[in-house]
Amino acid sequence: MTIIKTKLNRRSFLKVSALAGGGMVLSFSWLAGCQPSPEQEKLGLPDEWFELNSYIKIGDNGLVTLFSPNPEFGSNVKTSMPMILADELDMDWKKVIVEQADFFPERYERQFTGGSQGIRLGWNPLRTAGAAVKYLLVAAAAQTWEVPAEEISTSGGIIRHEGSGKKAHYGEMAALAATLEVPEEIKLLKEIKDFNIIGTSRKNVDGSKIVTGKPMFTMDYKKEGMLIAMIIHPPAFGMKLKSFEAESVKSMPGIKDVFSFKVHKEDYEQNAFDTTTHPELVAIVGNSTWEVLQAKRKLKADWEKSPEREFVMAGWGGNKSTVKVPAGLENTEKHKASMEAHSKRKARELRKDGNPAAAFSRAAKVLERTYTAPFLAHNCMEPVNCFAHVTADQAELYGPIQAPEFVSNTLSERLGLPKEKIHIKLARMGGGFGQRAYGHHMVEAAVISQKVGAPIKMIYTREDDMTYGIYRPTYTATYRAAIDEEGKLTAIHIKAGGIPETPIAPNRFPAGAVDNYLAEGWEIASNITIGAFRAPRSNFIASAEQSFLDELAEELGKDPIDFRLELLDRAKNNPVGNNNDYDPERYAGVLKLVREKSFWDSPRQGIHRGVSAYFCHNSYVAEILDLRMEDNKPVIENVIAAVDCGIVINPDAAANMGEGAIVDGIGNAFFGELPFNDGVPQKSNFNDYKMIRMSEAPRKIEVHFVKNDHDPTGLGEPLFPPVFAAISNALYKATGQRFYQQPFQPQLEMMEQEIKVGQS
Amino acid sequence: MAKINLNINGKTKEVDVDPNTPILWVLRDHLDLVGTKYGCGIAQCGACTVIMDGNAIRSCSTPVSSAEGAKITTIEGLSENGDHPVQKAWMEHDVPQCGYCQAGQVMSAVALLESNPNPSEEDIDNAMNGNICRCGTYLRIKKAIKTAANS
Numbered sequence: 029m030t031i032i033k034t035k036l037n038r039r040s041f042l043k044v045s046a047l048a049g050g051g052m053v054l055s056f057s058w059l060a061g062c063q064p065s066p067e068q069e070k071l072g073l074p075d076e077w078f079e080l081n082s083y084i085k086i087g088d089n090g091l092v093t094l095f096s097p098n099p100e101f102g103s104n105v106k107t108s109m110p111m112i113l114a115d116e117l118d119m120d121w122k123k124v125i126v127e128q129a130d131f132f133p134e135r136y137e138r139q140f141t142g143g144s145q146g147i148r149l150g151w152n153p154l155r156t157a158g159a160a161v162k163y164l165l166v167a168a169a170a171q172t173w174e175v176p177a178e179e180i181s182t183s184g185g186i187i188r189h190e191g192s193g194k195k196a197h198y199g200e201m202a203a204l205a206a207t208l209e210v211p212e213e214i215k216l217l218k219e220i221k222d223f224n225i226i227g228t229s230r231k232n233v234d235g236s237k238i239v240t241g242k243p244m245f246t247m248d249y250k251k252e253g254m255l256i257a258m259i260i261h262p263p264a265f266g267m268k269l270k271s272f273e274a275e276s277v278k279s280m281p282g283i284k285d286v287f288s289f290k291v292h293k294e295d296y297e298q299n300a301f302d303t304t305t306h307p308e309l310v311a312i313v314g315n316s317t318w319e320v321l322q323a324k325r326k327l328k329a330d331w332e333k334s335p336e337r338e339f340v341m342a343g344w345g346g347n348k349s350t351v352k353v354p355a356g357l358e359n360t361e362k363h364k365a366s367m368e369a370h371s372k373r374k375a376r377e378l379r380k381d382g383n384p385a386a387a388f389s390r391a392a393k394v395l396e397r398t399y400t401a402p403f404l405a406h407n408c409m410e411p412v413n414c415f416a417h418v419t420a421d422q423a424e425l426y427g428p429i430q431a432p433e434f435v436s437n438t439l440s441e442r443l444g445l446p447k448e449k450i451h452i453k454l455a456r457m458g459g460g461f462g463q464r465a466y467g468h469h470m471v472e473a474a475v476i477s478q479k480v481g482a483p484i485k486m487i488y489t490r491e492d493d494m495t496y497g498i499y500r501p502t503y504t505a506t507y508r509a510a511i512d513e514e515g516k517l518t519a520i521h522i523k524a525g526g527i528p529e530t531p532i533a534p535n536r537f538p539a540g541a542v543d544n545y546l547a548e549g550w551e552i553a554s555n556i557t558i559g560a561f562r563a564p565r566s567n568f569i570a571s572a573e574q575s576f577l578d579e580l581a582e583e584l585g586k587d588p589i590d591f592r593l594e595l596l597d598r599a600k601n602n603p604v605g606n607n608n609d610y611d612p613e614r615y616a617g618v619l620k621l622v623r624e625k626s627f628w629d630s631p632r633q634g635i636h637r638g639v640s641a642y643f644c645h646n647s648y649v650a651e652i653l654d655l656r657m658e659d660n661k662p663v664i665e666n667v668i669a670a671v672d673c674g675i676v677i678n679p680d681a682a683a684n685m686g687e688g689a690i691v692d693g694i695g696n697a698f699f700g701e702l703p704f705n706d707g708v709p710q711k712s713n714f715n716d717y718k719m720i721r722m723s724e725a726p727r728k729i730e731v732h733f734v735k736n737d738h739d740p741t742g743l744g745e746p747l748f749p750p751v752f753a754a755i756s757n758a759l760y761k762a763t764g765q766r767f768y769q770q771p772f773q774p775q776l777e778m779m780e781q782e783i784k785v786g787q788s
Numbered sequence: 789m790a791k792i793n794l795n796i797n798g799k800t801k802e803v804d805v806d807p808n809t810p811i812l813w814v815l816r817d818h819l820d821l822v823g824t825k826y827g828c829g830i831a832q833c834g835a836c837t838v839i840m841d842g843n844a845i846r847s848c849s850t851p852v853s854s855a856e857g858a859k860i861t862t863i864e865g866l867s868e869n870g871d872h873p874v875q876k877a878w879m880e881h882d883v884p885q886c887g888y889c890q891a892g893q894v895m896s897a898v899a900l901l902e903s904n905p906n907p908s909e910e911d912i913d914n915a916m917n918g919n920i921c922r923c924g925t926y927l928r929i930k931k932a933i934k935t936a937a938n939s
Binding site for chain 2: 101102103104229231232234235236238239240241242243244245247248250256281316317318319322407408409410411456457458459460461487489490680681684685687688689690691692695713714715719720721722723725726728729
């Protein structure tokens with residue numbers, strides 16, 4: 029058993045029963061593990077619930093409600109987080125109801141889904157919460173039966189005392205347990221070998237609701253008297269509202285109001301998740317979506333160029349800064365030219381080991397390659413939307429949001445209401461991928477509701493969503509390697525930047541594995557807004573680095589996996605420099621596992637393979653992609669992934685997440701691209717923004733997890749970054765051409781065309 | 789505005805709407821059938837798929853006036869308790885991630901299997917290519933369709 033301190037988690041144990049959400053409206057059909065009949069359902073509901081802590085409520089009949097604290101956007105935390113609670117509680121998963129917690133910072137530690145940190149940072153609080161409730165139940169039984177607590181055992185929601193033969197279900201002890209105190213130090217976390225829910229595959233607790241079309245998303249939410257709102261934002265980055273003719277649409281059927289509004293107050297100090305592309309918007313409010321949409325299409329508005337503007341960023345720890353938003357209408361061709369120019373200039377040094385300049389001047393050969401990638405739109409399937417009902421003394425919001433804590437501050441400031449009067453309910457999100465960490469839509473909905481004095485649901489059209497900004501930035505990276513006369517690698521130099529940020533993580537591999545190493549970064553300001561996008565920065569730099577290492581291995585005459593393992597061996601046994609931000613052994617571990625699982629050493633005729641590996645979000649992933657050419661087009665046969673993310677909570681769901689990340693990566697590598705002309709995004713819906721579809725997905729994906737006892741680490745993101753280079757490296761084997769520019773499809777089409785011309 | 793009679797999930801419904809209103813918004817705003825989703829509004833993503841007279845159609849781009857006299861099935865009308873073979877297969881393979889596109893995916897799969905009970909790999913690709921899943925659950929969707937075909 030592990031000793032745990034409960035003190036740190038004291039907040040989790042606040043007994044605020046009056047605020048306990050929703051128990052009585054629950055029905056038995058919310059059960060996580062099975063589907064009862066309506067009769068069973070009626071019999072199954074308890075007469076009374078006892079709240080043991082913020083996460084766990086026990087009914088007098090033994091039914092248990094587990095609150096899943098984090099917002100759910102598809103990474104399945106609503107199943108895996110309660111699994112952790114249930115395991116430490118020794119509860120039967122079949123008798124568990126899972127409920128989404130509201131945003132409630134007094135009760136939960138960290139209600140943030142993003143950065144692949146949900147499970148990693150939730151691991152100890154959730155285990156502690158489950159174990160502490162089990163402790164209280166055992167203590168209650170010991171008191172009731174007058175036996176020592178040490179002689180009592182628990183399993184599957186049942187408490188037993190061997191000696192006396194006494195037995196009770198949790199519900200029988202819950203009333204007394206709820207009156208007992210949790211000691212500050214308890215010995216009760218399970219041994220890893222004793223887990224019986226963690227590490228077993230459990231179905232998505234919302235699976236049946238999803239496949240039967242039950243309302244679960246904000247988009248589906250409705251309240252008596254609710255109006256529909258839509259916004260109109262400027263057609264281009266660098267433009268702002270000049271004027272609009274409200275009268276042109278006010279008399280249209282179903283239209284209630286048309287007005288413009290500022291998203292933030294003039295003197296508002298923004299936080300990092302307040303990204304607001306357009307400070308002023310036009311709102312149209314009406315009875316139904318179709319009516320509002322007609323008015324939106326008809327509204328006449330004039331736009332003008334926006335001058336340079338600035339705003340104050342509050343920053344972490346009170347470090348205020350002024351952020352300048354440049355004026356101008358940007359376009360992709362100019363972006364490319366200015367990035368190319370920056371790549372040749374001196375840049376900011378981020379890390380230097382040894383003497384790279386000397387190594388390069390002595391080199392017998394220098395391999396230099398430049399990689400680029402475009403802006404990407406998130407394109408969550410559920411377009412941006414939010415429900416808000418703001419009254420004089422409170423605000424109720426229901427919206428897709430990954431980071432409710434940040435936006436609750438923003439809402440409080442904007443609406444002039446204290447934070448405790450802002451109630452945010454966490455909706456299941458139709459995708460997030462980072463975009464939903466930014467809460468501008470919630471502020472917009474709240475301001476609209478406040479203005480019209482009614483509950484409203486604000487809906488962005490797909491076009492509004494795709495052209496709003498908060499994109500994955502465009503990047504470029506130049507890699508150089510120095511090779512001496514004996515054919516040995518002596519130095520690596522990376523210079524990388526982007527609009528508006530550099531993608532480099534300077535202390536990651538291959539730093540630490542090369543004697544002479546230099547990482548430099550640069551950035552170019554822009555008025556095109558950016559935001560986190562599944563594995564920010566890693567999603568590009570992994571593709572550049574892993575493509576370069578593949579070409580470098582070839583140059584050195586080495587197998588690409590052997591070459592990486594040699595570097596990792598060096599980083600392990602004789603690391604260069606300090607602060608190397610990875611464990612070379614675990615990194616090598618996934619490469620070895622993927623080599624074994626893919627039968628790398630036994631190549632197959634007609635199958636072209638690319639390998640790639642990356643470490644991010646505390647997890648290690650290696651992937652091998654197999655493709656064959658059919659009519660000069662690549663068909664992806666199989667992707668084999670090896671993952672080290674520590675203990676895997678829900679293996680089949682984890683594999684699903686990994687499969688999805690791989691498909692997502694393939695789609696973006698081949699097709700993803702959002703170009704601009706005069707500040708206008710050149711794609712605005714799925715007719716021109718190509719998303720991967722079923723026929724382009726791999727025929728097969730295998731996700732293998734390294735088995736170890738490390739605490740769990742990130743999973744939603746780490747499988748995404750390596751895919752890009754696995755593809756480019758496989759395409760090289762298949763075509764003899766290297767792929768340096770994302771997306772890859774245009775180069776493939778050009779090659780196909782050349783082959784056709786050659787044949788005719 | 790016009791009164792339009794609809795047959796949805798075996799029940800007759802009368803709505804009074806602009807006849808150009810897409811079926812999608814009639815279902816969602818007027819009939820409280822919100823399982824059918826808005827994704828793109830231009831028949832490119834398939835989130836709004838319903839079955840009209842046996843064919844999978846994109847309800848976001850089909851005016852309600854064209855549905856008069858037709859039989860429409862939405863995700864809510866597939867089964868009483870989520871026990872349609874396609875729904876069961878979806879749960880067996882634990883297909884959904886975010887879940888937003890899945891009602892449309894299920895409806896496309898149902899329409900496919902009704903016209904082609906034993907689809908080939910290529911048939912499945914062709915029938916499902918109009919449905920985007922941003923989470924990338926395509927392989928599981930395909931497995932679930934094969935399971936449903938065999939049940």
